[in-house]
Amino acid sequence: MVAGYQRIPMNCVLDAEGKVIGKMPEFTRDPDELVRLYRVLVLTRMFDTKAIALQRTGRLGTYASSLGQEAISVGAAAAMQPSDVFVPSFREHGGQLWRGVTLKELFLYWGGDERGNDFVGPREDFPNCAPVGSHVPHAVGVALAFRLRGEKRVSVCVFGDGATSKGDFAEALNMAGVWRVPAVFVVNNNGWAISVPRSKQSAAKTLAQKAIAAGLPGEQVDGNDVIAIREVMERALSRARQGLGPSLIEAVTYRLCDHTTSDDASRYRDDAEVSLHWPAEPLVRLRNFLASTGYWDKQKEEVLLHECSSKVEQAAQEYLATAAQPVSSIFDYVYAEMPPELAEQRAIAVAMAQGAP
């Protein structure tokens, strides 16, 4: 064995059919806790469907679906404390919902309204990050702030497999390791970075092993197994909270959707490949498990579907009924105090919007 070689563990609890193949963690003893997880997974999937429908009918901007990957951010968020800080990329709708971002805020954001980032719930959470991987250093800064203030809080940063090729990721992980900051880094390895498959993204056997170079523990987890994700996250968060430093978790899943609504994945991957991954998606296995314990039945499922569906519909209607911000809003948050030339430009823009020639 090469000196320093470290095996990367792969964590799983449920198999694709919902059969228990690992050790059930403590929190699963309460079936209501599992239903809570299942509920947000369903809500996220329904939000996703609605968002795509709105985009296809010209009522939402370009949207990044989380289809098939819901368990990662939901599991991560479920393991977090409310006072922790979430630093997402752009497919973490489920985790955002768990943490109290509202459906209406999600619709507003993807509908092109900055107010969608003014979360009423998790006030310190970061907004989405489109420039891939550039938010990973922010999570280190947030975690450093916690450490400097002696707070037992943790920042959790999620990003895709493509982001692990970025310098930002390498720099941030390295800094996190040196400073032993309370941060947990989560890779949503969904196999594709738009059209570039995982095999062309890195020659590394796992992405989790990138942690080793930074002196961090790295583990893999079945990204479709929300129980396993939450369990791995709880361990990593607890480590961080105890001052034992950051971790990297690679959640292995599959992007069942296009990259975004602007993408057509059939240009670069076979539908057959996608079909192959459908049976492993995260909702079915948790539902099967819940049913197998006798805690879930068709009636409960229908009640849940109805509840989630009406929530999503209501939020969509509220979003659609929300008027766009006035033109002045594009000037009002550039600086704390508006410089004179910006005030002049603002006055011109306001006058033009009011029909001035």
Add this chain to the structure above:
Amino acid sequence: MSELSLVQAVNAALKRAMSEDASVVVLGEDVGIDGGVFRATEGLFEVFGGERVLDTPIAEASIAGVSIGLAAQGFRPVAEIQFTGFAYACIDQIINHASRLRTRTRGRLTCPMVLRSPAGGGIQAVEHHSESPEAMFAHIPGVKVVMPSSPARAYGLLLSAIRDPDPVVFLEPTRLYRAARGEVVDDGAGIPLGRCITLRPGRDVTIVSWGAMIKEALDTADQLAANNIDAEVIDVATLKPLDRVTILDSVERTGRLIIVHEAPMTCGFGAEIAACVAGRAITSLLAPVERVTGYDTMMPYLRTEGHYMPSVGAILTAVQRTMAYT
């Protein structure tokens, strides 16, 4: 009151800010025990400790990125980028995040950080160590850009930059770090950002500059005085947001404008000032606006650096052309 060099004034401002406000932290390469390669952070590590004076790994993009995370959490990070040539790695973080965190979140998260870096040439440095990137930063909405030109102004402007609620890029003229000493009153008084500073009043011609070139501008004004030409010298000090009023008032009185900067001419910040004057004071102009700047070339290596730098001679020639214009 004491005589300090510009780098000592920066040091005094950092010390003052850290003493006054526990949320001020300093981070960067070699800023700790070494006190920074230019000694700007000298003694801070000993006084405030490694928790507030953080040596970073060599990772400029993340020095900026980590500062953003700290700032969003209510800290006031002052990040040092060792040389301007290395600051370009931070531009992604500054443009995509620091500058727009307030806008994107409708003011929920803000970014009160300072990115300090030595800037400019004339110190016979190795390549990539003498650039003047102020116009690039000034083009970014949401960012403030400051360039001091004396120890006292470095002290007061840096204090204001650290106390500012928005991200500030603070470019310190390397050539002035130790070149001249000046009186600095370490009383914690800031110099307001967003205001030009008229260093020398004059009737005949306005010379506008910033950073190290203020020395050439003032030397030129001295020589012009011997020829009975009365030059007004304005230190822009804060490039963004630009105090247009002071410049326009001056040009309306003198009718002649010379802009001096070390950075290349094309799309240099002088173009912004010239456009402002053309747009709002063209009828006051008695002669075309002159720009005395670096060339649109790479910053040359040290043996030919002198040919690149705007000189008193070049400024004098421009003034004479302006004065002779009919």
